[in-house]
Amino acid sequence: MMQIQTMNKIDPAGLAILEQDGFQVGDTVDAPEGLLLRSAKIHDMEFPASLLAIARAGAGTNNIPVDRCAQAGIVVFNTPGANANAVKELAIAAMLLASRNIIGGSDWVREQAAAGVDVAAAVEKGKSAFVGPEIMGKTLGVVGLGAIGVLVANTAIAMGMEVIGYDPYLSVETALRLDRHVRIVKDESILWKSSDYVTLHLPYMPQTKDTVNAQVLAEMKEGVRVINLARGELVNDEAMLAALESGKVACYVTDFPNSRIVTDPRVVAIPHLGASSPESERNCAVMAAQELVDYLENGNIRNSVNFPSAVMDRGGAARVCVIHRNVPSVLASLTAALSQQGLNIENLTNKSAKEYAYTMVDVDGDVSADTEAAIRGLENVIRVRVLH
Ligand SMILES: NC(=O)c1ccc[n+]([C@@H]2O[C@H](COP(=O)([O-])OP(=O)(O)OC[C@H]3O[C@@H](n4cnc5c(N)ncnc54)[C@H](O)[C@@H]3O)[C@@H](O)[C@H]2O)c1
Numbered sequence: 001m002m003q004i005q006t007m008n009k010i011d012p013a014g015l016a017i018l019e020q021d022g023f024q025v026g027d028t029v030d031a032p033e034g035l036l037l038r039s040a041k042i043h044d045m046e047f048p049a050s051l052l053a054i055a056r057a058g059a060g061t062n063n064i065p066v067d068r069c070a071q072a073g074i075v076v077f078n079t080p081g082a083n084a085n086a087v088k089e090l091a092i093a094a095m096l097l098a099s100r101n102i103i104g105g106s107d108w109v110r111e112q113a114a115a116g117v118d119v120a121a122a123v124e125k126g127k128s129a130f131v132g133p134e135i136m137g138k139t140l141g142v143v144g145l146g147a148i149g150v151l152v153a154n155t156a157i158a159m160g161m162e163v164i165g166y167d168p169y170l171s172v173e174t175a176l177r178l179d180r181h182v183r184i185v186k187d188e189s190i191l192w193k194s195s196d197y198v199t200l201h202l203p204y205m206p207q208t209k210d211t212v213n214a215q216v217l218a219e220m221k222e223g224v225r226v227i228n229l230a231r232g233e234l235v236n237d238e239a240m241l242a243a244l245e246s247g248k249v250a251c252y253v254t255d256f257p258n259s260r261i262v263t264d265p266r267v268v269a270i271p272h273l274g275a276s277s278p279e280s281e282r283n284c285a286v287m288a289a290q291e292l293v294d295y296l297e298n299g300n301i302r303n304s305v306n307f308p309s310a311v312m313d314r315g316g317a318a319r320v321c322v323i324h325r326n327v328p329s330v331l332a333s334l335t336a337a338l339s340q341q342g343l344n345i346e347n348l349t350n351k352s353a354k355e356y357a358y359t360m361v362d363v364d365g366d367v368s369a370d371t372e373a374a375i376r377g378l379e380n381v382i383r384v385r386v387l388h
């Protein structure tokens with residue numbers, strides 16, 4: 001029985017898929033073939049030899065050592081778009097919270113009540129302290145036009161905003177989903193200079209650390225409102241605190257607060273709730289579980305962040321799955337090893353992505369232990385599995 005170790009609380013709908021397929025699931029298992037997690041940080045984790053795949057029920061994979069996994073032949077999956085609507089809704093809420101001082105007003109009302117003041121009378125006298133601008137007619141800059149950024153941009157257009165989008169890797173597929181009124185810029189400086197609101201929807205990786213830094217903040221409009229539901233590391237905290245202090249930034253909404261950033265009262269600190277809706281937790285868990293099942297049972301790879309997509313209908317008596325380096329001759333050596341045993345190839349797929357490649361071969365007979373060992377011993381082969 002194959003084992004899946006969970007490293008966060010996972011929606012029961014996802015766990016049910018695994019259990020119905022005969023997997024043993026738990027937060028402590030002996031020798032897991034798969035890990036299923038959300039934001040658990042596993043950079044320092046030593047992976048057991050049994051581990052074949054890791055599924056991140058969510059979008060960001062910066063909590064996983066993706067490259068180390070590739071080198072070890074461990075396939076890392078995420079669930080693209082499965083929590084995008086939840087984040088989009090929170091981004092819209094964040095823009096409104098950044099504008100209308102709902103939190104400050106609500107806190108003040110409670111303080112009045114606690115002080116024994118007649119709240120109904122106090123609100124009419126005190127409300128002018130909480131005036132804030134509407135978002136209609138203002139300009140929103142969306143940095144990163146992926147699953148979430150597109151939804152935020154389109155919703156903002158529907159709410160009467162002007163929208164500027166920046167994404168150096170914008171795909172044609174995504175561009176087609178964008179409202180035609182979204183202005184796409186190639187120079188991010190235009191976005192920083194023109195936006196009343198800036199919202200970040202790009203991944204965190206070494207190259208995107210401190211995307212919002214002192215220099216970028218200096219380019220922004222006076223009184224800009226910045227929303228970060230992507231990752232804390234994308235914004236330089238010290239630069240943001242200085243910009244809040246000077247009034248350059250009127251409000252910073254972050255889903256990734258830390259002890260330092262919450263020292264400023266103009267920070268709205270959300271406890272990483274972007275994907276915390278029942279709908280999104282279920283979507284992510286179901287997609288992640290399906291990806292694990294299809295890979296562990298059939299060798300199919302969908303939505304991996306470190307290996308190419310490869311899907312082939314099952315056929316033949318056995319399937320040989322080989323993760324290897326993307327260099328010449330591996331395929332020739334692999335098919336030679338199978339022919340040596342007299343096996344006929346019924347179907348074959350070979351996909352590559354950068355330095356790695358993945359091959360699935362369906363053959364008409366059982367693969368002997370000697371043939372499997374011969375394939376495993378081939379130069380540039382990283383991992384071999386034979387599925388029946
Ligand atoms: N707060 C939350 O709970 C929550 C939930 C989901 C995702 N996220 C974060 O949001 C990020 C985006 O999620 P998504 O589902 O839209 O991912 P996605 O992969 O669909 O989109 C990310 C987009 O960012 C673009 N991008 C990459 N580098 C960029 C750069 N330097 N400048 C501008 N754009 C750049 C990519 O081309 C891509 O289009 C995730 O990586 C994750 O960190 C947070």
Ligand SMILES: O=C(O)[C@H](O)COP(=O)(O)O
Pocket residue numbers: 038039057058059060061083272274275276
């Ligand atoms: O990248 C993501 O998908 C989000 O940050 C959600 O993280 P969570 O699953 O821990 O809520």
